[in-house]
Amino acid sequence: MSDALTLKKAVAREALRWVEPGSIIGVGTGSTVDCFIDALGQSGIALAGAVSSSNRTEEKLRSVGVAVLDLNDVVELGVYIDGADEIDPALNLIKGGGGALTREKVVAEAARLFVCIADASKEVAVLGNFALPIEVLPIASALIQRKVEEMGGIPKLRSGFITDNGNIIIDVSGLSITDPQAMESKINQWPGVVTCGLFALRKADVACIATPDGVRVSEANKQ
């Protein structure tokens, strides 16, 4: 039986396939990404640098000797590697369990290829079992919670949590997200929302899924 950490380490090693020596990569946030950064450090692959999606990842990248670059100074980002909280068959994602969703979305948008690394427990037929995180300006907290309720969701303010951007997170349960692109667009246009944790308008291109029988790779355009 593979435990969760073994699966994360396996998929983290697999992701090295997409890392070109001498390139600049984008790096997400979370425990699976932490395993990827460890694998990267051990691999001996020399990068020109990496763009980070959080303070946590930035610190960890530096600890393995990877130069952290500002996205504004980078012209080309070949690949973005990140985990997910849920992944559907079309490779739409829910992200933001770790609260880094906004910077993750920005860095993913800048990359030519988005490789999502996760274990099979994250795979779902329809997104929404995992509470959807929304990053919100503090002034809009009550407004957005009312809008979520009008939409049929159950909002919960993430207690004691402030994002790297100085905002709050509202986690929304009770949703069955059959049209992720439409819901992402709808929530993102509410004033006060920075972004929601749906990654459907820019979903993953490749999913590496760790199972006890090995790592399964699928591509979005081959679904």
Ligand code: 5RP
């Ligand atoms: C952070 C994220 C993470 O990718 C997501 O929460 C998965 O994390 P983990 O690899 O620890 O399960 O979106 O904002």
